[in-house]
Amino acid sequence: MDSPDRTPDQTLFLHRDRLAAVVETATDGIIAIDEDGRVRFFNATAERLFCCSEQDAIGCHLERFIAPRLHARYRAGMDHWRQADFEVRQIEVRSRWWGIRTTGETFPCEVSIARCQVGTTQELVMRVRDRSEQWQSARSARRRAEFARFLFDLSRAFIAIPEESIDSNMTHGLDRVGRFLEMDSVTLLELSEDRTAMRVAYSWHVPEVTNPSRTVTRQMRPWWLRQLLSGEVSLASRVEDLPEEASAEKEYLRQQGVKAMASVPLKVSGECVGAISFATMQRHVSWNPELVEALRAIGGILWNALKRHQAMQPLLAAREAARESEERFRLIANTAPVMIWMSEPDKQVTYVNQPWLKFTGWPQNEVPGHRWISLIHPDDVERCGDVYVKAFDQRNHFQVEHRLRRHDGEYRWTVTEGVPRYGTDGSFIGYAGTAVDITDRKLIDAALLESHTALQERTVELERRTTQLSRMASDLTLAEQRAREELAQTLHDGLQQLLVAASVNVESHIMREAQRGSSADELVKARNYIAEAVAAARSLSVELFPTVLHTAALSTALEWLADWSRSKYGLQVKFSADPRANSNRKDVRTLLFGSVRELLFNVIKHAQVDRVTVDLALGANDTLCITVTDEGQGFDPIELDERAKASQVGWGLFSIRERLTLLGGRLEIESARGGGAKFRLIAPRDTGRRPVGSESALSHTTIPLPTRQAASSTPAFALRVLIVDDHHALRRTFREILQARPEFQVVGEATNGVEAIAQAQVLRPDVVLMDVSMPEMDGIEATRRIHAELPFIQILGLSVYPRDAVDPHPIELAGAEAFFTKGIDTQLLLDHLLNKHAAFLSGHLGQPELRDLTQH
Numbered sequence: 001m002d003s004p005d006r007t008p009d010q011t012l013f014l015h016r017d018r019l020a021a022v023v024e025t026a027t028d029g030i031i032a033i034d035e036d037g038r039v040r041f042f043n044a045t046a047e048r049l050f051c052c053s054e055q056d057a058i059g060c061h062l063e064r065f066i067a068p069r070l071h072a073r074y075r076a077g078m079d080h081w082r083q084a085d086f087e088v089r090q091i092e093v094r095s096r097w098w099g100i101r102t103t104g105e106t107f108p109c110e111v112s113i114a115r116c117q118v119g120t121t122q123e124l125v126m127r128v129r130d131r132s133e134q135w136q137s138a139r140s141a142r143r144r145a146e147f148a149r150f151l152f153d154l155s156r157a158f159i160a161i162p163e164e165s166i167d168s169n170m171t172h173g174l175d176r177v178g179r180f181l182e183m184d185s186v187t188l189l190e191l192s193e194d195r196t197a198m199r200v201a202y203s204w205h206v207p208e209v210t211n212p213s214r215t216v217t218r219q220m221r222p223w224w225l226r227q228l229l230s231g232e233v234s235l236a237s238r239v240e241d242l243p244e245e246a247s248a249e250k251e252y253l254r255q256q257g258v259k260a261m262a263s264v265p266l267k268v269s270g271e272c273v274g275a276i277s278f279a280t281m282q283r284h285v286s287w288n289p290e291l292v293e294a295l296r297a298i299g300g301i302l303w304n305a306l307k308r309h310q311a312m313q314p315l316l317a318a319r320e321a322a323r324e325s326e327e328r329f330r331l332i333a334n335t336a337p338v339m340i341w342m343s344e345p346d347k348q349v350t351y352v353n354q355p356w357l358k359f360t361g362w363p364q365n366e367v368p369g370h371r372w373i374s375l376i377h378p379d380d381v382e383r384c385g386d387v388y389v390k391a392f393d394q395r396n397h398f399q400v401e402h403r404l405r406r407h408d409g410e411y412r413w414t415v416t417e418g419v420p421r422y423g424t425d426g427s428f429i430g431y432a433g434t435a436v437d438i439t440d441r442k443l444i445d446a447a448l449l450e451s452h453t454a455l456q457e458r459t460v461e462l463e464r465r466t467t468q469l470s471r472m473a474s475d476l477t478l479a480e481q482r483a484r485e486e487l488a489q490t491l492h493d494g495l496q497q498l499l500v501a502a503s504v505n506v507e508s509h510i511m512r513e514a515q516r517g518s519s520a521d522e523l524v525k526a527r528n529y530i531a532e533a534v535a536a537a538r539s540l541s542v543e544l545f546p547t548v549l550h551t552a553a554l555s556t557a558l559e560w561l562a563d564w565s566r567s568k569y570g571l572q573v574k575f576s577a578d579p580r581a582n583s584n585r586k587d588v589r590t591l592l593f594g595s596v597r598e599l600l601f602n603v604i605k606h607a608q609v610d611r612v613t614v615d616l617a618l619g620a621n622d623t624l625c626i627t628v629t630d631e632g633q634g635f636d637p638i639e640l641d642e643r644a645k646a647s648q649v650g651w652g653l654f655s656i657r658e659r660l661t662l663l664g665g666r667l668e669i670e671s672a673r674g675g676g677a678k679f680r681l682i683a684p685r686d687t688g689r690r691p692v693g694s695e696s697a698l699s700h701t702t703i704p705l706p707t708r709q710a711a712s713s714t715p716a717f718a719l720r721v722l723i724v725d726d727h728h729a730l731r732r733t734f735r736e737i738l739q740a741r742p743e744f745q746v747v748g749e750a751t752n753g754v755e756a757i758a759q760a761q762v763l764r765p766d767v768v769l770m771d772v773s774m775p776e777m778d779g780i781e782a783t784r785r786i787h788a789e790l791p792f793i794q795i796l797g798l799s800v801y802p803r804d805a806v807d808p809h810p811i812e813l814a815g816a817e818a819f820f821t822k823g824i825d826t827q828l829l830l831d832h833l834l835n836k837h838a839a840f841l842s843g844h845l846g847q848p849e850l851r852d853l854t855q856h
Contacts, residue, residue: 029128032116037062037078040123049109049130051101065100067106099128108135147294150180150796154301174204177298178278183280187211187301190218191229191272198225198275201306209281210256224249224263225476228275234263238502255281260285264295266303274303317646337753337777339435341372342421346430347392354434361407377403377411388418395420396426404435413439444758451762491600513535553582554589554624555616558596562614565600570610573600577616581735583685591663593682595656599628602653607632607677624685625663631676637669640845656681661742718745719837722765724756724782724800726774730822732770737830743837753777753785760786760793767836772799772811780814787815794836796829798822 023030033039042057050057051067052311057065066074087374093628099109130683154173162527178186184424189198197217205211218225223246236242237260238623239253253261258279264276276299285291331351333340339356343349349368357364360375376384380402391398397419403411419435463823513520553578562573583589596614603612609632619625657667665683721744725731738744747763750756760768768786769778783795797819809819820829 018686019768026127027129029130031057031062031065031126031128032118032123033062033126034121037080041125049101049107049128050099051103055758065099067100070098084423096131100300107132115344134686145292150176151294151297153299154298170202170302171204173302178204178206181278181295182280182283183278184281185212185277187212188274188299188306189277190274192305193211195229198228201274202302218251221249228263228265229272231265231267231270231272233265233292235259235292236261237284237286253399257281260287261282262287262292262295264292264299266296266299276302278696291296325521337775337781339366340433341435342432343418344430349387350430358406359406359437365703375405377405379403384416391418392431401438404437413442440754440758440804441761444761448762553579553840555581555593557589557593558614558616558626561593561597561600565604569604571600571604572611574611575612575616578612578618581616581618581685583624583683585684585686588624588663588683588685591659592624592681592683595660595667596628599679600651603628603630603632606635618685619682622685624681624683626681628678628679628681628835629721633673634673634675634677636673637671666742695799717841719767719833719834719840720745720747720763720765721757722756722763722768723749724751724768724779725771726751727771728826730771737826738833741830741834743834753779753782756782757785757789760790764790765793766840767833768793770797770811770816772794772809773799780806780811782813783816784814791815795821796832798829 024044026045029049030041030043031039031040031046039057039060039062041142043051044054047053050770052065063071063074075324090630094110097109097111098106100106108131110129110131112129113322114125116125120391124125144646145778154176173189174186178184185203187203188201190201191198196216200214201210202215204723216225219293221241224234236253239250239258239261242250242253251327256279260279260283261277261279262285263275263277265272268277274591278295333353334355336353337353339359340351340353341349342351348370349372352362352368356362362368373381373385384400384402387398387400390396397417399415399417401415402414404416405413406412414435415438416433416435418431421429421432423429447602469649510520510523513523530727558577560573562575565571567571583592600612600614603609609630611630613627615627615629617625617627652802653667653669660681660683663683665681668680668682669677673679721738723734723746724729725734731751735746738746747765748759750759754777756770756779770783772779774782779797783797786793787796795811795816797809797816799809799811799819799822802821803809803819808818812819818832820826820832
């Protein structure tokens with residue numbers, strides 16, 4: 001109580017001091033501003049709140065202490081207050097604001113605003129209360145509630161999803177964790193069995209972050225791994241906070257641009273089995289114990305899901321294998337070129353493939369059951385039923401021919417086969433079988449029987465004509481040689497004798513004129529002219545009929561030809577010969593000699609070189625092989641063939657080829673523009689006529705002289721080839737390669753396995769080139785059937801896919817003699833065919849086609 005002895009002025013001063021003490025000791029900041037918004041009063045608490053002294057605050061605009069984002073709101077409030085009437089101004093207003101300290105830090109606050117009259121002016125008095133602690137407490141509570149809800153949702157999500165979906169959802173789960181915690185990278189790791197490294201099981205990161213290393217070893221991050229293995233959490237609010245021994249970790253995190261990181265070990269029975277790592281590149285994080293426990297809980301949820309997924313992998317793999325097996329079976333069955341069916345132990349058909357449905361027109365969604373018997377021709381029902389029931393009861397394989405009704409009502413001859421099926425426990429579970437339409441084959445067999453006699457007669461006639469052509473070729477060669485011999489004899493016995501007589505006569509006149517002392521210059525000139533004529537006649541006689549060809553071995557004759565070319569034309573011929581390489585056949589020696597001479601003329605005229613190499617050697621299968629090689633300008637054999645068809649080239653090369661072919665030999669040409677040329681003349685060596693096969697010494701790649709021989713020019717003992725491929729370009733390529741050689745005759749083409757079987761039955765080829773993959777029926781099935789029905793036909797498998805280096809190709813298991821890869825083994829295929837041709841010709845009376853006709 002105030003003392004009664006004080007004067008009013010003393011009491012007033014006392015009240016003022018008391019009020020000032022109250023204001024200065026108040027726990028709220030008290031600020032007074034005028035109508036312009038300038039600070040007029042700033043108590044001590046306000047100084048602490050805003051980190052600003054009263055001296056600096058007085059006279060400043062209040063906006064200095066309000067967060068910039070609230071300035072517009074503050075100005076609007078001040079305008080409203082100024083324009084309000086007196087009663088409204090008296091109302092005290094409370095609101096939430098954000099203050100800003102002079103350090104730049106913002107804080108939440110509660111502001112109470114009231115009007116006061118100071119003298120003649122009006123002021124606003126604001127009481128400011130810091131609400132940072134309450135706001136932080138509420139925010140933490142909300143965060144804990146949000147995190148608890150997030151953990152619940154995450155755990156429920158991984159519990160509810162099927163095991164096969166865990167793998168695809170794990171990265172999505174890490175994504176949810178990273179975005180919820182505002183991290184830039186989250187990684188789940190597994191400890192290796194030897195406990196020396198951590199392997200990344202799953203990871204997530206924002207696009208700006210690079211992928212982590214898939215394995216973290218002790219050498220890469222020793223301190224980090226040691227911390228985790230000891231069960232310690234590895235934390236760094238700032239990378240610089242890591243200890244000195246973590247230098248490798250510091251360098252790694254700096255390179256990755258990491259500002260804060262945390263790694264929490266995941267334990268099972270107290271042992272570390274993995275870890276979960278978090279990292280941020282944008283901010284520093286305070287890793288408080290509450291947050292670390294939350295990270296540990298997240299790691300536990302994801303780890304349990306990972307282990308459950310890994311434990312389920314064998315079961316899921318088995319399920320997937322079973323599903324793939326079922327899909328693979330149905331795919332194969334529905335694309336197979338045969339009708340497939342399956343029945344249960346009760347004899348009901350429960351499965352048929354698409355070809356069966358398409359053939360019969362049976363409804364897609366109806367199981368045939370016992371009703372399939374309605375598709376059998378009435379005359380065949382009883383017989384088929386007996387076979388089917390008997391086989392079923394005895395668990396035996398069965399095969400039966402019958403007529404089956406097609407979707408258009410026509411009955412087609414069909415072969416149905418069935419084999420018993422057994423379960424893994426050995427119990428009988430029904431039958432599986434196929435049905436194949438053989439109507440066309442039956443028609444072909446009938447046609448084949450009708451044409452069999454005609455084919456025999458044609459073969460005999462073809463052999464007779466081939467023998468005649470071969471004899472004519474030999475006779476032509478010998479007749480040409482006889483003509484040359486007669487001309488040479490005429491020159492020698494007629495012209496040369498007359499010229500020598502004239503020369504002697506002139507010489508005698510010269511001697512008589514000399515005795516008389518008269519000039520004989522004109523006679524000397526005449527004598528010289530006659531001498532030149534004698535030399536020319538002698539040279540022409542030798543060229544027409546070199547006697548060395550008939551008096552010595554072929555090697556000696558070719559060596560003479562080399563010397564003669566060198567002396568007459570300046571052509572340097574490097575000649576080498578095997579002394580055993582000779583023939584007792586006059587037509588062979590004559591043709592080879594004349595062919596080499598023609599080739600040397602071509603070098604002189606076209607190659608534009610002065611050197612050539614000639615080699616005579618013994619080839620395989622008792623053959624002679626002469627190789628003529630030059631390094632001249634070369635030519636394109638394909639263009640040569642086109643020019644020949646247009647009658648734009650001479651007779652030389654083609655005459656050589658045709659005559660060699662008719663004598664049982666061949667001409668091979670390798671040449672390219674600017675790359676020189678190589679010619680191989682191959683002919684039989686012995687007395688008997690034997691066509692030439694392939695030589696192992698010549699097995700490298702050659703470019704044969706292209707030609708499409710007419711049927712009449714095909715050698716009688718050419719290997720008859722059937723080409724089977726569903727690609728027209730490949731069939732055409734094989735045809736051109738084979739037809740360019742006289743050893744082969746392409747007798748037909750087929751585009752699938754069904755056509756191949758039909759062609760093989762009609763044409764009876766020696767060899768079938770069989771593609772593996774084809775529509776309607778593949779090459780493996782076609783090979784199996786052709787080999788079973790026509791075992792004397794040799795089948796060579798072809799495919800763009802190479803076979804296994806160890807195991808035989810399936811087409812070889814089906815009966816093919818060999819397998820070749822397209823585009824790689826072309827020369828090997830040609831060599832194989834040429835060897836077959838040589839072996840075939842060495843005993844052509846045992847020709848498969850003739851042998852088959854004889855058997856029929």
